[in-house]
Amino acid sequence: xxxxxxxxxxxxxxxxxxxxxxxxxxxxxxxxxxxxxxxxxxxxxxxxxxxxxxxxxxxxxxxxxxxxxxxxxxxxxxxxxxxxxxxxx
Numbered sequence: 001x002x003x004x005x006x007x008x009x010x011x012x013x014x015x016x017x018x019x020x021x022x023x024x025x026x027x028x029x030x031x032x033x034x035x036x037x038x039x040x041x042x043x044x045x046x047x048x049x050x051x052x053x054x055x056x057x058x059x060x061x062x063x064x065x066x067x068x069x070x071x072x073x074x075x076x077x078x079x080x081x082x083x084x085x086x087x088x089x
Contacts, residue, residue, distance in 0.1 A: 037061070044088040048080050061088045
């Protein structure tokens with residue numbers, strides 16, 4: 001039996017992933033192409049890379065940091081991992 005912490009950290013990967021065009025990425029990220037943003041047709045996701053901070057990701061995505069925290073169950077905004085998939089919207 002899995003405990004509640006393990007269940008909350010599980011990420012569901014959609015069967016289909018829409019790769020955003022450079023123009024869509026620019027709109028989502030606030031400028032410049034960034035291959036770490038993508039959409040599954042509804043939600044927008046971001047893959048954390050070395051040097052990223054949650055405030056910077058929120059700024060590029062033009063969403064409140066609290067929204068990213070809520071969507072991903074992040075309690076401490078100082079703790080994100082390289083390779084982590086974050087739902088942005």
